[in-house]
Amino acid sequence: MTETWDIExxxxxxxxxxxxxxxxxxxxxxxxxxxxxxxxxxxFDPETVRAWMKEHTEQGMHDRA
Incomplete structure (x- = not known):
């Protein structure tokens, strides 16, 4: 079974x-x-959350520019 996280x-x-x-x-x-x-x-899928958080950090936001 794949691990998932709750909203908390x-x-x-x-x-x-x-x-x-x-x-x-x-x-x-x-x-x-x-x-x-x-x-x-x-x-929430932990890997999706980690990727989303990385993309939405200040550094991640600058990388997209």
Whole structure:
């Protein structure tokens, strides 16, 4: 079985609250990594989260320019 993270784990890694993560996912989805919907639960692939976070760091943003 492939490991997945819940929104609390992703929020912790991003340094935000769980509520802030849910708010971003609903109203500002570009500020959250892509998620997988499993029934009524939201799960995240760890490798996708790591890649998204790397791409959205200050350095990663400069690399795209």
């Amino acid at each position: 784990k992703v929020a912790e890694l991003m340094g935000i609250t769980k509520d802030a993560a849910y708010h971003r996912r609903t109203y500002r989805p570009e500020l959250m990594p892509p998620a997988i919907k499993v029934g009524r639960f939201i799960r």
